[in-house]
Amino acid sequence: MKYDFTNIEKKWQAKWEETKPYAAVTGDPRKKFYGLIEFPYPSGQGLHVGHPRPFTAMDIICRKKRMQGYNVLFPIGFDAFGLPTENYAIKNHVHPAIVTKQNISRFTQQLKMLGYSFDWDRVVDTTDPQYYKWTQWIFLKLYEKGLAYKTTMPVNWCTSCKCVLANEEVVNGVCERCGSEVVRKEKSQWMLKITEYAQRLIDDLDDVDYIERVKIQQRNWIGRSTGAEVNFTTTAGDVLKIFTTRCDTLFGATYMVLAPEHEFVKKWKPLITNYQEVEAYVEEAARKSDFERAELNKEKTGVMIQGVRAINPVNGKEIPIFISDYVLVTYGTGAIMAVPAHDTRDWEFAKKFGCEIVEVVAGGDVEKEAFTLKDDTGILVNSGFLNGLTVKQAIPVMEKWLEEQKLGKQKVNYKLRDWVFSRQRYWGEPIPMVYCEKCGWVPLPESQLPLLLPNVESYEPTDTGESPLSKMTDWVNTTCPHCGGPAKRETDTMPQWAGSSWYFLRYMDPHNDKELASKEALDYWSPVDWYNGGMEHTTLHLLYSRFWHKFLYDIGVVPTKEPYQKRTSHGMILGEGGEKMSKSRGNVVNPNDIVDQYGADTMRLHIMFIGDFEKAVSWSNEAVKGSKRFLDRVWNLADCCTNSEEISEKNESIIHKTIKKVSEDIDELKMNTAIAALMTMVNEFYANGCSKGDVRILLLLLSPFAPHMVEELWEILGFADATGKMACQQEWPAYDPAKTVDAAVEMAVQIGGKLRGTIQVPVGSDQETVVSVALNNEKIAKFAEGKSLVKVIHVPNKVVNLILK
RNA sequence: GCCGGUGUGGUGGAAUAGGUAGACACAAGGGACUUAAAAUCCCUCGGUGGCAACACUGUACCGGUUCGAGUCCGGUCACCGGCACCA
Numbered sequence: 001m002k003y004d005f006t007n008i009e010k011k012w013q014a015k016w017e018e019t020k021p022y023a024a025v026t027g028d029p030r031k032k033f034y035g036l037i038e039f040p041y042p043s044g045q046g047l048h049v050g051h052p053r054p055f056t057a058m059d060i061i062c063r064k065k066r067m068q069g070y071n072v073l074f075p076i077g078f079d080a081f082g083l084p085t086e087n088y089a090i091k092n093h094v095h096p097a098i099v100t101k102q103n104i105s106r107f108t109q110q111l112k113m114l115g116y117s118f119d120w121d122r123v124v125d126t127t128d129p130q131y132y133k134w135t136q137w138i139f140l141k142l143y144e145k146g147l148a149y150k151t152t153m154p155v156n157w158c159t160s161c162k163c164v165l166a167n168e169e170v171v172n173g174v175c176e177r178c179g180s181e182v183v184r185k186e187k188s189q190w191m192l193k194i195t196e197y198a199q200r201l202i203d204d205l206d207d208v209d210y211i212e213r214v215k216i217q218q219r220n221w222i223g224r225s226t227g228a229e230v231n232f233t234t235t236a237g238d239v240l241k242i243f244t245t246r247c248d249t250l251f252g253a254t255y256m257v258l259a260p261e262h263e264f265v266k267k268w269k270p271l272i273t274n275y276q277e278v279e280a281y282v283e284e285a286a287r288k289s290d291f292e293r294a295e296l297n298k299e300k301t302g303v304m305i306q307g308v309r310a311i312n313p314v315n316g317k318e319i320p321i322f323i324s325d326y327v328l329v330t331y332g333t334g335a336i337m338a339v340p341a342h343d344t345r346d347w348e349f350a351k352k353f354g355c356e357i358v359e360v361v362a363g364g365d366v367e368k369e370a371f372t373l374k375d376d377t378g379i380l381v382n383s384g385f386l387n388g389l390t391v392k393q394a395i396p397v398m399e400k401w402l403e404e405q406k407l408g409k410q411k412v413n414y415k416l417r418d419w420v421f422s423r424q425r426y427w428g429e430p431i432p433m434v435y436c437e438k439c440g441w442v443p444l445p446e447s448q449l450p451l452l453l454p455n456v457e458s459y460e461p462t463d464t465g466e467s468p469l470s471k472m473t474d475w476v477n478t479t480c481p482h483c484g485g486p487a488k489r490e491t492d493t494m495p496q497w498a499g500s501s502w503y504f505l506r507y508m509d510p511h512n513d514k515e516l517a518s519k520e521a522l523d524y525w526s527p528v529d530w531y532n533g534g535m536e537h538t539t540l541h542l543l544y545s546r547f548w549h550k551f552l553y554d555i556g557v558v559p560t561k562e563p564y565q566k567r568t569s570h571g572m573i574l575g576e577g578g579e580k581m582s583k584s585r586g587n588v589v590n591p592n593d594i595v596d597q598y599g600a601d602t603m604r605l606h607i608m609f610i611g612d613f614e615k616a617v618s619w620s621n622e623a624v625k626g627s628k629r630f631l632d633r634v635w636n637l638a639d640c641c642t643n644s645e646e647i648s649e650k651n652e653s654i655i656h657k658t659i660k661k662v663s664e665d666i667d668e669l670k671m672n673t674a675i676a677a678l679m680t681m682v683n684e685f686y687a688n689g690c691s692k693g694d695v696r697i698l699l700l701l702l703s704p705f706a707p708h709m710v711e712e713l714w715e716i717l718g719f720a721d722a723t724g725k726m727a728c729q730q731e732w733p734a735y736d737p738a739k740t741v742d743a744a745v746e747m748a749v750q751i752g753g754k755l756r757g758t759i760q761v762p763v764g765s766d767q768e769t770v771v772s773v774a775l776n777n778e779k780i781a782k783f784a785e786g787k788s789l790v791k792v793i794h795v796p797n798k799v800v801n802l803i804l805k
Numbered sequence: 806g807c808c809g810g811u812g813u814g815g816u817g818g819a820a821u822a823g824g825u826a827g828a829c830a831c832a833a834g835g836g837a838c839u840u841a842a843a844a845u846c847c848c849u850c851g852g853u854g855g856c857a858a859c860a861c862u863g864u865a866c867c868g869g870u871u872c873g874a875g876u877c878c879g880g881u882c883a884c885c886g887g888c889a890c891c892a
Contacts, residue, residue, distance in 0.1 A: 623817065676828065
C-alpha cells in the first residue's frame with residue numbers, strides 16, 4: 001500500500017469542508033478556547049513559507065484542544081487594505097477590489113491546501129463594507145469621546161511615490177519601496193489620542209501572560225519616565241517650562257535650550273536682536289528629515305538667542321538661552337535646562353559653545369567628561385541646601401522645595417506619541433467626517449455607515465499630496481449633516497492598522513449587521529485565549545489593538561480590559577545559509593512546491609520540526625526528506641502491526657512517556673521536541689514490533705501534526721466507530737504517570753565529580769544500595785582501590801558521586 | 806550609546822529546581838538488497854591518542870562558586886533584534 005498523499009489530502013479536505021468538524025459554536029456549554037493567528041495580508045505573491053510556521057503551530061494547539069473537549073474558535077481572515085495592492089492596481093489598471101478578490105481566493109486555496117482547521121464560515125475581510133462599516137463606527141465613537149482630532153503635523157513624504165509614509169515605512173531615510181528621498185512636509189492629519197491610555201497600556205501588562213520580551217518592548221516603546229516640571233522665568237517676563245529627571249542638578253543648570261520649533265522663538269521675535277540668525281537656523285532644521293537630524297549626533301549645532309535670558313530659580317543667576325535641534329519639540333515641553341557637568345549631550349554642547357560647566361555632584365572630573373551617574377554614588381556639592389546629600393536623597397528634597405516655592409511639580413512623561421491616523425491613499429477605509437465652513441468638522445451620522453469607497457478613475461497619487469479621492473468632486477461635495485449647508489468630505493483614508501485593530505472581535509460574530517458583534521458572542525468568546533504573532537507587530541498592531549480594545553471596554557462594548565490573555569511570538573524562516581528570503585536573492589521557498597513534492601502533512605510536520613519556534617531558522621530543502629521519511633515509516637506500520645487492539649506490553653512504557661511528552665510540549669509550543677518524541681516512539685515500534693492498539697495511540701498523538709494521513713490510516717485500520725467520528729474528533733489520549741517510569745534505571749557513577757561508569761539499579765534505590773552496586777562494579781572498583789569513602793552525594797535515579805581519599 | 810536575546814558536532818537542533826552533553830533529524834562514510842538506480846534496512850559519525858579495552862579533552866573566551874557547571878555568578882568578545890540626542 002503506497003502513501004498517496006496527494007489524493008489522501010484532497011479526500012480529507014473535501015470531507016472536512018462538507019462535514020465542518022471545526023465549526024465553533026457560540027454559547028456551547030463546553031469550555032471555550034479562542035486561538036488566534038495574525039490574519040495575513042493577501043499579497044499578489046501568494047503564501048510565503050513564513051506563513052505556515054505560526055499557522056501550523058496554532059492549528060496543532062487548536063486541534064489538540066478540540067480533542068481535549070474544548071469548543072474551539074480558530075478563525076481566519078484577510079487584512080486586505082494596503083499599498084501593495086493599490087500600486088499593483090495602478091500599474092495594471094485594475095480596480096484594487098478586483099485584485100484583492102483574486103488574492104484572497106488564491107490565499108484561501110493555499111490555506112485549505114495545508115489542512116488548517118479554521119472555521120471557514122467566519123472569514124473576515126477588512127475591505128468588505130460590511131466589515132469596515134464597524135471600523136468607521138469605532139472611529140466615530142473615538143471622535144465622540146474626544147480621542148480623535150485633526151492637527152497639522154510634519155509627516156514623511158516620498159518624493160517619488162508622491163505619498164505620505166508611516167515612520168515604519170521609512171528605512172534609513174529613504175522610501176522602503178522605491179528607495180527615493182523622504183522629506184518632511186507639514187500636513188493636516190487625523191490623530192488618535194493613544195497617549196491618554198499610556199499608563200493603562202503599561203499597568204495592564206501585569207495581568208496578561210505575554211512572553212517577557214513583548215512586555216519589555218511595549219514598556220520601552222511607551223517610555224515612561226518620572227521627573228519634575230520646573231518653571232524658569234525669563235527676562236521677557238514670561239515663564240519657560242522644562243522637564244527634567246534630574247532636578248537635583250538644578251544648581252548646575254548654566255544655560256537653557258529650546259527646540260527650534262518651540263513657540264517662544266516666534267513669541268520673542270521683537271526682543272531677539274539676532275533674529276535673522278535664529279530664523280535661519282530654524283529654517284535649516286525644518287528642512288532636515290528626522291533621519292538627518294538624528295544622524296548629526298556627532299556634532300552639536302545651535303544658536304544663542306540674544307536679547308532674552310532665563311533666570312535659574314535656585315540661585316537667581318541669569319543664564320543664556322540657545323536653540324538647538326538636539327532638543328525635540330515633541331518630548332516634554334520642548335525645552336530643557338542644560339546641566340553640562342552631568343549630561344553628555346549638554347557637556348558636548350557646552351564645550352563647543354563655551355558655556356559654563358558647574359559641578360554639582362562630586363565623583364567625576366567634569367572638565368574631562370560629563371559625570372552622569374544613574375546610581376547612588378555621587379554627593380551633591382555647590383548646591384546650597386542639597387549639599388552632602390546623595391542623588392537619590394536630593395531628588396525628593398528638591399521636588400518638595402520646588403512645590404513649596406510654586407516653581408514646579410512632579411511630572412510623568414511618555415515617549416509614546418499620538419497615532420497619525422490619516423493616509424493620502426485610495427485603498428483604505430474612508431474617514432467618515434465632513435467639513436462644513438459653518439460647523440467645522442462634523443461626524444457622519446451612524447445611519448450613513450458604511451461610507452463606501454467611491455470608484456475613481458485613477459488611483460494615482462497626486463503631486464499636491466492630496467488623496468486620489470479629492471478629485472472625486474461628486475463624492476467630496478456633500479451636505480453638512482449638522483446644518484444642511486454645503487460641505488466637503490474628508491478625502492484621507494485610514495491606515496492599514498485600523499482594520500486589524502479589532503478584527504478578532506468580528507470573528508466572534510462575523511455576520512452581525514446590527515452591531516460589531518453581539519453581546520452574547522463577546523461575552524462568550526472574550527478574551528482571546530492565545531494569540532501568536534510576529535515580534536514586528538509588538539509596538540504597532542499589538543499596541544494599537546490593545547488601545548482600541550481598552551477604549552471599547554470604556555464605552556461598554558467589550559467585556560474585558562485586555563483583548564489577549566496570552567501572546568507568543570515565532571521566529572522568522574530564513575533562506576538556506578541564514579539569509580533573509582527575498583525575491584532579489586532568489587531564495588524564496590513557495591509552500592506549494594513542498595506540498596506538491598512531499599504533501600501538506602510533511603510540510604506541516606517539517607516546519608514544526610525545523611527548530612525552536614521562537615528563534616529564526618534557515619530553511620533547508622534537503623532536510624524535508626527526514627520528515628517525509630518519518631511519515632512513510634508511520635504509514636508502513638499499518639502493514640506490519642499485529643491485529644491486537646490492546647496496547648502491547650513491551651511498548652506500554654514508551655507509549656505513556658510519549659503521551660506525556662507530546663501533551664506537555666504542545667502546550668509549551670515545543671513542537672520540535674514533541675515530534676522528536678513521536679519519532680523515538682516509532683523507532684521503538686519498529687524495534688519491538690507493535691500492535692494495532694499501539695498504532696492507534698500514535699495516530700491520536702500525530703493527528704494535530706499530520707491530520708490528513710492520520711484520518712486515512714484511522715479509516716484503513718478500522719478505528720472509525722459506529723458514530724463515524726473522525727480521528728480529529730476522538731478524545732486526546734491520557735497517560736498513567738506510574739507507567740511513564742521504568743522499573744530499572746541507568747545511573748551515572750562519578751568519582752570526585754568525574755564520570756567513571758554507569759550502573760543499572762531498580763528505580764528509587766536508596767543510597768546504600770546504589771553505593772554497594774557501584775563499588776561492586778569492576779570498572780568503578782578499579783578507581784576505588786586502596787582508598788576510603790569520605791562522602792557520598794546521591795541524586796536518586798540520576799547520579800551518585802563518590803568522594804574518595 | 807541604551808534595552809533585550811543568542812553563542813553546543815560538518816548542518817538543523819536536544820538537554821536548565823546545577824546531576825551521564827550531543828536526544829531527534831539532515832549530510833557524510835561503510836555495508837546489505839538490486840542487472841543497475843531509486844527506495845528500504847544495518848553499522849560508524851565532537852576532537853586527540855590507541856589494534857582494542859580505554860584515556861585525555863570538549864558547550865564563544867577568561868575567571869569564580871560547587872562534590873559536580875552548557876545550565877549559576879563576575880568580566881571579555883562576536884552575532885541577531887528593538888530603540889536611538891526622550892533631558
